[in-house]
Amino acid sequence: MNIMEITRKKSEPAEIIMVKGRIDAQSSCILDENLMEAIESGSEKIIINMNEVDYISSSGLRVMLLALKKVRLSEGDIKLSGLKPFVMDVFVVSGFKNIFNIYDTDNEALSDFIK
Amino acid sequence: MSVELDFFIELFELICVIIVFSIFVIHSRWFSDAVERRHTWKNQAVLILFFGLLSIYGTLGGLSILGEPLNVGDIGPMAGGLFCGPYVGIGAGLIGAVLISATGGTTSLPCSLAAVLSGLFASMVYLLLKNHFAGVKIAVIFAIAMESLQMLIILIMVKPPEIACEIVSYAALPMIIANATGILIFSYLFRNLLEEKKTRNERDQYEAEVAKNRAELEIASEIQTDFLPGGIPEIPGFSIFALSRPAREVGGDFYDFIDCGGEETGIVIADVSGKGVPAALFMVLSKTLMNASAGWNRSVKKAMEDANNLILAESGTGMFVTLFYMRLNHSSKKIVYANGGHCPPLYLGASENDFLSLNPTGMALGVLEDNKYGAREISTSPGDLIVFFTDGITESINTREEEFGEERLKEIIMNNRNKKPEEIAGLIIESVDLHSSGNPQFDDITLIILKGL
Numbered sequence: 081m082n083i084m085e086i087t088r089k090k091s092e093p094a095e096i097i098m099v100k101g102r103i104d105a106q107s108s109c110i111l112d113e114n115l116m117e118a119i120e121s122g123s124e125k126i127i128i129n130m131n132e133v134d135y136i137s138s139s140g141l142r143v144m145l146l147a148l149k150k151v152r153l154s155e156g157d158i159k160l161s162g163l164k165p166f167v168m169d170v171f172v173v174s175g176f177k178n179i180f181n182i183y184d185t186d187n188e189a190l191s192d193f194i195k
Numbered sequence: 196m197s198v199e200l201d202f203f204i205e206l207f208e209l210i211c212v213i214i215v216f217s218i219f220v221i222h223s224r225w226f227s228d229a230v231e232r233r234h235t236w237k238n239q240a241v242l243i244l245f246f247g248l249l250s251i252y253g254t255l256g257g258l259s260i261l262g263e264p265l266n267v268g269d270i271g272p273m274a275g276g277l278f279c280g281p282y283v284g285i286g287a288g289l290i291g292a293v294l295i296s297a298t299g300g301t302t303s304l305p306c307s308l309a310a311v312l313s314g315l316f317a318s319m320v321y322l323l324l325k326n327h328f329a330g331v332k333i334a335v336i337f338a339i340a341m342e343s344l345q346m347l348i349i350l351i352m353v354k355p356p357e358i359a360c361e362i363v364s365y366a367a368l369p370m371i372i373a374n375a376t377g378i379l380i381f382s383y384l385f386r387n388l389l390e391e392k393k394t395r396n397e398r399d400q401y402e403a404e405v406a407k408n409r410a411e412l413e414i415a416s417e418i419q420t421d422f423l424p425g426g427i428p429e430i431p432g433f434s435i436f437a438l439s440r441p442a443r444e445v446g447g448d449f450y451d452f453i454d455c456g457g458e459e460t461g462i463v464i465a466d467v468s469g470k471g472v473p474a475a476l477f478m479v480l481s482k483t484l485m486n487a488s489a490g491w492n493r494s495v496k497k498a499m500e501d502a503n504n505l506i507l508a509e510s511g512t513g514m515f516v517t518l519f520y521m522r523l524n525h526s527s528k529k530i531v532y533a534n535g536g537h538c539p540p541l542y543l544g545a546s547e548n549d550f551l552s553l554n555p556t557g558m559a560l561g562v563l564e565d566n567k568y569g570a571r572e573i574s575t576s577p578g579d580l581i582v583f584f585t586d587g588i589t590e591s592i593n594t595r596e597e598e599f600g601e602e603r604l605k606e607i608i609m610n611n612r613n614k615k616p617e618e619i620a621g622l623i624i625e626s627v628d629l630h631s632s633g634n635p636q637f638d639d640i641t642l643i644i645l646k647g648l
Contacts, residue, residue, distance in 0.1 A: 104637075105469060105470045105471075105638075108469075135590075137586075137590075137638070138466065138467075138468035138469060138515075138517070138586075139468055139469040139470065141468060141515070141559075142468040142469055142512075142513045142514060142515065143513065145513040145515065145562060146512060146513025147513075149513065172555075173517075173536060173537075173538060173539070173554075173555055174517055174536035174555075174558070174559045175535070175536040175555060175557060175558030175559050175562065176536075176558070176559070176562070178558060179558070179562060179563060
């Protein structure tokens with residue numbers, strides 16, 4: 081099982097979190113830590129780049145949902161970009177497609193933040 | 196120099212015997228009690244005797260130079276004092292001193308004095324260190340200092356000074372080296388004993404903890420299994436089979452059959468986000484709330500909406516549940532269902548060769564407040580099959596990380612559509628297990644198969 085990798089970068093006005101690998105029950109806590117850290121350090125506008133995510137389980141959805149609830153309290157948002165077809169299916173079936181704003185690229189997500 | 200070497204070798208032989216003796220002492224119950232500072236009259240007496248004997252052996256087995264006994268008799272009182280406290284140190288010192296003075300000779304007085312002082316000073320070190328023990332370094336330095344002190348006492352007390360000088364010049368080096376080596380080995384053994392004991396305690400504690408957790412999880416697992424429907428209900432005109440197998444002791448999948456009164460039965464299959472204990476706790480909550488909501492709402496849509504709001508109110512941690520709920524009418528054979536973000540059950544009509552997916556009609560439960568759910572209706576015929584499952588089946592992976600997938604599931608159902616529900620379920624589980632053999636079960640697996648008769 082490949083371990084998930086996360087890199088973060090600032091791209092004003094948002095913070096981009098790049099995730100690589102599988103977001104499952106084991107690895108979702110790493111994403112959780114990174115999201116919470118970003119939010120606590122003041123980032124309310126977050127883009128999760130999922131270009132290289134092959135799989136997401138319900139544990140992964142949970143940490144994203146929790147983070148989304150947090151940032152929306154302060155008018156922030158978590159936008160997702162670059163979902164592979166399988167990952168997109170998970171968002172469609174679970175209904176999470178309707179609560180997250182999903183884009184093809186980081187730039188599209190970013191320009192929506194700037195609007 | 197060869198005389199000194201001979202002395203040293205012979206003294207060293209003595210030490211070897213003392214080491215064997217020490218191993219027995221160190222591993223005795225009296226010694227471990229004393230080390231843990233549980234001093235009783237009995238263990239103190241036994242230890243005084245032990246270290247006293249050690250002193251006697253070190254003295255009697257000693258050699259003589261110019262008619263004077265040279266020995267390792269101080270190891271007993273030093274070791275006793277350093278590691279067992281004042282009573283043992285001083286007690287053993289006194290026993291040694293009495294014996295040395297009985298042997299006579301010009302150095303007997305200074306040597307007995309040295310034995311008592313060794314025990315006394317060792318005891319002081321023991322008391323000064325309070326709850327710690329002298330390490331190997333301190334013990335060796337202490338032994339060197341004590342033997343040097345003994346030489347000094349000989350120089351002062353033995354007359355005439357020329358003899359004293361001669362004795363000291365022969366005896367100093369071998370005595371210091373031999374006693375220091377003896378203490379080095381004793382304290383080294385002692386340190387090992389402490390570490391061994393510490394490791395053993397930690398391991399015991401860890402094992403006890405693990406055993407306790409396992410026992411608790413087993414109980415939790417039993418409670419959770421009891422929480423699933425005890426049996427499969429009789430539904431006139433239908434045959435049904437259900438099973439649920441958590442990946443760990445407890446899991447987040449569940450199914451439920453609800454008696455809706457009259458001629459209707461509710462069927463629920465659901466998957467809580469995450470795994471293990473957190474998922475299990477949320478599963479209990481979700482199942483209870485859904486069961487209640489399905490009981491008081493005739494409308495499938497309304498039952499989902501109420502359950503969603505109730506579950507959301509308890510979901511501070513972002514937990515949610517994908518849930519499929521269906522009401523089955525026994526006489527009209529009609530089903531009404533709502534799907535809250537759950538992987539679509541597969542419907543295979545008796546006269547059809549394609550599956551119909553019972554797709555989501557709304558979001559997973561526990562995510563959005565006042566979320567609306569759609570409900571759909573299907574008329575069933577005899578021979579129709581509905582296979583409800585959780586993603587633990589389709590997403591089980593083999594060693595090459597390939598998923599079992601929906602296609603494989605459909606193939607098994609299609610090829611065995613004339614069999615009974617429990618037979619089809621058995622074949623599916625067998626196939627999933629075969630696919631994922633070599634990998635531990637990754638996710639909870641739940642399966643319900645309903646067939647029109």
